[in-house]
Amino acid sequence: MANKMNERNRKYYLTALENHPLFALLPKSKHGQEAKDRLLSQVVLHEYAKDEIIFLQHDVVANLYFLLAGEAVCHRQLPSGQECLIANYQTLSLINESVLWDWQHFAPKNIPPIIKSDKKPDIASKHSALLIKQGGIHQLTATAKEKSIVASLSVQAYFKSIEQFELGGLITWFCECISKRLYHHLISSDLLAFVQAKSKLGYYLLTHYNHGVPFCFQCSQKQLASQIGLRPETLSRTLKDFIELGLIVKQDKHHYMICDIQGLLDIVSQ
Numbered sequence: 001m002a003n004k005m006n007e008r009n010r011k012y013y014l015t016a017l018e019n020h021p022l023f024a025l026l027p028k029s030k031h032g033q034e035a036k037d038r039l040l041s042q043v044v045l046h047e048y049a050k051d052e053i054i055f056l057q058h059d060v061v062a063n064l065y066f067l068l069a070g071e072a073v074c075h076r077q078l079p080s081g082q083e084c085l086i087a088n089y090q091t092l093s094l095i096n097e098s099v100l101w102d103w104q105h106f107a108p109k110n111i112p113p114i115i116k117s118d119k120k121p122d123i124a125s126k127h128s129a130l131l132i133k134q135g136g137i138h139q140l141t142a143t144a145k146e147k148s149i150v151a152s153l154s155v156q157a158y159f160k161s162i163e164q165f166e167l168g169g170l171i172t173w174f175c176e177c178i179s180k181r182l183y184h185h186l187i188s189s190d191l192l193a194f195v196q197a198k199s200k201l202g203y204y205l206l207t208h209y210n211h212g213v214p215f216c217f218q219c220s221q222k223q224l225a226s227q228i229g230l231r232p233e234t235l236s237r238t239l240k241d242f243i244e245l246g247l248i249v250k251q252d253k254h255h256y257m258i259c260d261i262q263g264l265l266d267i268v269s270q
Helices: 007-017 030-042 123-133 155-162 166-191 197-208 221-228 232-244 261-268
Strands: 044-048 053-055 063-069 071-077 083-090 141-144 148-154 248-250 256-258
Touching: 007 044, 007 063, 007 148, 030 148, 030 155, 053 063, 063 155, 071 148, 071 166, 148 155, 155 166, 166 197, 166 221, 197 221, 197 232, 197 261, 221 232, 232 248
Parallel strands: none
Antiparallel strands: 044 148, 053 141, 063 148, 071 083, 071 141, 248 256
16 A cells, blocks of 8 residues: 655655646746645655556546656556556656546436346446446556655645636646547547447447437547448448437437437447
């Protein structure tokens, strides 16, 4: 288990942390310095041994993690069970920048309860269920590659603190935009693990759209087919199959709605 840093070294590492852009961009005014000091007083320093886990994929995001010394790697478990290396971080890096949006709440609305089954869930369906039932979850697992020092700070404390400044809104907006893009890139890599057309489309729908909320695809079906690795005619046929099975409903020429999450999860697990 990670050890908290001795107090004698705390000042040294906090001084280094002040140079990270998320702190350095705070106003140089007295008010800005007071906010920075309050945040730094809430920082917890941890010492991780080699191969020790810093946070796990699918854990609820509670903290920002800053690598102050050493090295860390982040990998993602694909629906197939394989682990894919995503990033390698070195000193003074924010490890979990891919999950900085949706920090205000941990459970999206309009999600019906998932029906429990006697059948042991496979990795793919468990993966999908976690993604649709919780917002603000880690998309990666972070591990110390060598002995490392990591600072943790409450996500809520940071964003609540900076919202009082004009620049705070810009930082929050930028983090949300980058995080969403990274999330969708990760989902695209997940799709490579699926072979069946129904599994690919089911996973895409579960990870992009909410249950009971009308949606339209943000691109043509031809472009979507290319994005998820299907032929256009295969995508069209699979959409029709989903409608006939009652998994989704087509409301008009462009709008659809997810009706049966459990059914889609069953499709994904096939």
